[in-house]
Every structure is written in structure tokens, then in C-alpha cells.
Amino acid sequence: MKDFLAQPGFLAQASNFGADLSYSLALVFTGLFLYAWYLAKKSEGSKHRQLVIISMSTMILYFCAYYYARQLGVLSLEGKEGFGGPDEIYESVFKPILTTHLILVTLGLLIAPYLIVQGARASKKIEGQYFLKDEDQKMQPNTFKRVMLIIFGLWAVIQIVNLTRSNISTASHIAWALIFSSVALIASLEKLVEKMLPNGAKRHRVLGRGAMIIYALTLASSTLTYLMLYVIYPKV
Ligand code: HEM
Known part of the structure; x- marks a missing residue:
């Protein structure tokens, strides 16, 4: 599996298949979450619910599979060994971005299942459509x-x-x-x-928007990490 992920990538010349697959899926998952936000804003509660459940389940399954495939090798593959730029840039720019990215990924993975449970408890189904209940939860x-x-x-x-x-x-x-x-x-x-x-609907909206911002920032930080590793400072 490790050899399979280490094959040449399809997005940048210096990248590998694992990094490109990971980045492409990050784009897909963030896109799905942001579209789910748009559906919630349009008061499409049922479609919003379906989409967040599907994207969260696939995202968690993918992370578990990827984590098993690399066996905690993510840091060593994406860290110092893969960075070809100067040491000062590594310490003052790359490392803070990578650390922020890993914190955001962890937060995103934790908040998604929480909001799925909270969202389900905070809403009611009327004639096939989900609405948030304006009451204490x-x-x-x-x-x-x-x-x-x-x-x-x-x-x-x-x-x-x-x-x-x-x-x-x-x-x-x-x-x-x-x-x-x-x-x-x-x-x-x-x-x-x-x-x-205390109000369940307000809690869902406030934490839900927070989660969507986390997903957008996760994509921004993974784009920066990807560019620094495989486009700007590839290891030669
Ligand atoms: C990762 C999980 C979830 C996230 C990040 C999330 C996020 C959000 C956000 C940001 C809003 C407010 C949209 C806005 O006004 O800006 C919202 C509304 C809503 N959410 Fe979720 N949500 C999640 C899961 C769920 C689940 C599982 C349900 C289950 C029924 C649900 C039901 C609703 C409903 C009914 C609304 C109100 C839509 C309306 O205004 O009519 N959400 N959600």
C-alpha cells in the first residue's frame, strides 16, 4: 500500500499519488460541506441533513483508511523529509502552517459527528422536511x-x-x-x-457556521501545505 501511495502524482510533477489523492479528496469533502451550508441557508433542511451525513461518513472512512495505510507516517512523509526549502522557511512558515492544518483537521473530525447528533436532536420532521426546533435542548x-x-x-x-x-x-x-x-x-x-x-436551534446555527469556517480554513491550509511541498519547495 505504501508503495502504491508513493507512485508519481497526477497534480504536480514533484508530488506522489498519496498526496494528490488526499488533496483531491480534501477539495471534494470541503465542496460537499460548503454546498450543505448553502442548502441549509436555502432552508432545505432534509437535503442539508442527507449531504452532511454522507460527506461526514465518507470523510471519516477515508481518514481511517489513509491513516492505516500510512501507519502514522503522515508527519514523516509530509514533514521535514519532504520539504526542500531553506531551514528558516521550514521553521517560521511551513511548520506553523502544517501544525495549524493538523489542529484544524482534528477539530473538523471531532465537530462533525457532534453536529450530526446535535442537529438530529435539535430538529423535527414536518411533512418530510426537517426544521430546527426553537426551544431549549x-x-x-x-x-x-x-x-x-x-x-x-x-x-x-x-x-x-x-x-x-x-x-x-x-x-x-x-x-x-x-x-x-x-x-x-x-x-x-x-x-x-x-x-x-441553551436554545438548540441557535446552538446548531452558531456551531454549524463555526464548523463550516473550520472546513474552509482546513482547505486553505492544506492548499498552502501542498503548494509548499510539491510546487514551491519540492525535495530534489
Ligand atoms: C456536520 C454536521 C452539520 C453541520 C456542519 C451543519 C451546519 C449547519 C449550519 C451552518 C446551519 C445554518 C445555516 C445558516 O443559516 O447559515 C444549519 C442549519 C440547519 N441544520 Fe445543520 N449542520 C449539520 C448537521 C445537521 C443534521 C444531522 C441535521 C439533521 C436534521 C441538520 C439540520 C439542520 C436544519 C433543519 C437547519 C435549518 C435550516 C433552515 O434554516 O431551515 N443539520 N446547519
Whole structure:
């Protein structure tokens, strides 16, 4: 798989197939999310819901497959080893952009499932069309406990599967633990969000717009990273 991803790319002369596939899919996913925003603005609640669910599921599936294929090699492939420019540019320009990009990707991956659940709870279906309910939205203590148990259960299943695989690295175990702790942290933050934005419809609109801005910035930062690595400062 690694050899397959390392084949010559189709977008820039100096790039590889993995980087070009990743960048092209980033364009597709961001386009789908921004179109879903346009549908919400046009009050097309049902089409908006369908599109965010499809794009989020494919985006997460793709990230998991890509992460498995590269086995945490993303940083070493896209980091210092692949950058052919001067050291000062690497430290003062490239590294901050790459770090910002990775933070945005993580935020985007965490906020999407949260908004899918929040959006579903905050809306009602009238004659086949979804509308946001203009009322307070609170999570019951029992629901909160159930959510935490589901998160822990999923992590336990992945741990068991990973323990049966001989080639899994300690870094992978740490990465999974970090991913699930972040999801649990987001679920715990819900109580704070409830206080700040009690109305479910308003919460969905405010956080939804925040998420759409994160997706647009993710695309901007990945474009900059791609240009610096494969067009402006390719490794020769
Ligand atoms: C990643 C997930 C989601 C994101 C980022 C998101 C984002 C947004 C945004 C930004 C708006 C406000 C549009 C505007 O006025 O500027 C909105 C509205 C809305 N969303 Fe979502 N949403 C998501 C998931 C969902 C889901 C799963 C549902 C399920 C029913 C849903 C239902 C709605 C509805 C009904 C509206 C109101 C449309 C109207 O004004 O009539 N959303 N969403």
C-alpha cells in the first residue's frame, strides 16, 4: 500500500499519488460541506441533513483508511523529509502552517459527528422536511452516562482488535486513546455549551457556521501545505 501511495502524482510533477489523492479528496469533502451550508441557508433542511451525513461518513472512512495505510507516517512523509526549502522557511512558515492544518483537521473530525447528533436532536420532521426546533435542548444525566459508556465500549472493541494484530505500534495505541479521550472530552463539554447556548436551534446555527469556517480554513491550509511541498519547495 505504501508503495502504491508513493507512485508519481497526477497534480504536480514533484508530488506522489498519496498526496494528490488526499488533496483531491480534501477539495471534494470541503465542496460537499460548503454546498450543505448553502442548502441549509436555502432552508432545505432534509437535503442539508442527507449531504452532511454522507460527506461526514465518507470523510471519516477515508481518514481511517489513509491513516492505516500510512501507519502514522503522515508527519514523516509530509514533514521535514519532504520539504526542500531553506531551514528558516521550514521553521517560521511551513511548520506553523502544517501544525495549524493538523489542529484544524482534528477539530473538523471531532465537530462533525457532534453536529450530526446535535442537529438530529435539535430538529423535527414536518411533512418530510426537517426544521430546527426553537426551544431549549438539554442532555438528560442518563443519556450522558449512556454516551460515555458507548465511547468507552467502542474504544475497548478497537483495543481488543488491535491486541490481536502483531504489527500494531505503541504510537497507534496512544493515538487511539487520544482520539477517544478527545471524543469523551467533547461530550463532557456539552454541559458547558448547554449553558452558553441553551436554545438548540441557535446552538446548531452558531456551531454549524463555526464548523463550516473550520472546513474552509482546513482547505486553505492544506492548499498552502501542498503548494509548499510539491510546487514551491519540492525535495530534489
Ligand atoms: C456536520 C454536521 C452539520 C453541520 C456542519 C451543519 C451546519 C449547519 C449550519 C451552518 C446551519 C445554518 C445555516 C445558516 O443559516 O447559515 C444549519 C442549519 C440547519 N441544520 Fe445543520 N449542520 C449539520 C448537521 C445537521 C443534521 C444531522 C441535521 C439533521 C436534521 C441538520 C439540520 C439542520 C436544519 C433543519 C437547519 C435549518 C435550516 C433552515 O434554516 O431551515 N443539520 N446547519
